[in-house]
Amino acid sequence: MKTNNERGCALCDATWGGYYREIENEKMFFCCNICADIFENMVNVVKKETGWDHIDSVELHGNYSLGRNCTATSGENTFKYYFRAYSDGRIMEFKRL
Numbered sequence: 001m002k003t004n005n006e007r008g009c010a011l012c013d014a015t016w017g018g019y020y021r022e023i024e025n026e027k028m029f030f031c032c033n034i035c036a037d038i039f040e041n042m043v044n045v046v047k048k049e050t051g052w053d054h055i056d057s058v059e060l061h062g063n064y065s066l067g068r069n070c071t072a073t074s075g076e077n078t079f080k081y082y083f084r085a086y087s088d089g090r091i092m093e094f095k096r097l
């Protein structure tokens with residue numbers, strides 16, 4: 001899965017750390033396990049909301065405290081949403097845009 005954070009962590013783009021987790025059968029880079037938890041939970045909610053069986057890309061804008069406006073794609077389909085997470089990785093708020 002591609003994200004717009006190409007240099008660093010798939011969620012927050014930080015280049016420190018070095019935590020890998022397999023998400024959707026692909027080894028992805030994160031700065032820490034919390035970012036990996038948040039990303040994984042987000043992917044699960046997007047798949048549940050859309051009914052998609054896979055996600056090709058996610059573009060994320062925002063940060064931890066404000067939340068993130070995102071656009072996910074799967075083939076020809078696009079899904080826009082906003083989400084915020086708790087510091088333990090659980091999703092606090094999720095809404096379609």
Ligand SMILES: [Zn+2]
Nearest residue numbers: 009012031035
């Ligand atoms: Zn991160």
